[in-house]
Amino acid sequence: MNDIQFSDCTKACMSCSLACTSCANACLKEENLEMMRECIQRCLDCADICQLCARMQQKESPFVKEICELCAKACEYCADECSQHEHQHCQQCADACRECAAEC
Template identity: 50%
Template sequence: METRNNHALIQTLLDCALACEHCASSCLKEEDINMMINCIKLDRDCADICTQAARLLQRDSIIGHQYLLLCEEICRLCAAECSKHDHEHCRQCAAACEECADACHANHEPINQD
């Protein structure tokens, strides 16, 4: 397997994870926290999945680029949820998630189950 330079992709994944963590923390401070529950859950899942994707790419894992399929999916779900809310942290998170989803899409490989 050919080693790729994934530095920019890893940085995009980490930026997304940080935006999601910030959004989740900020959602917990909102007046009507019950309206933010799905946002918080997706933020946390997205942050975890993006961080794991970055780890896999950094160590040149044989499944790193396949894992980006899952990462793209959670980023799109998180962006859609954050877009429903009119908070600056949600807008920033949605933008980071959309950028990350596009980067994952451009770099993922199909999952092969032989």
């Protein structure tokens, strides 16, 4: 990795966005797909919001505070669902969401 330093919050948002994208994708391939509906939907939402949140921080947007608050909510909401599933990708995604919510 290069030398650019991002804030812990930006890094948490980046990681969470990609973890959620990855989890939604993995959920779509699970045998018990019926049980994963809610998880997929929350992951897709959270991925988009975290992605915007990381970007807004780099832009020093005047709306960083609002988007961070929304991001924390979306992360908690996603973690609540992901943490109920035993798949490793869900557990890892729940961890990424909790960390991102804490940073935001």
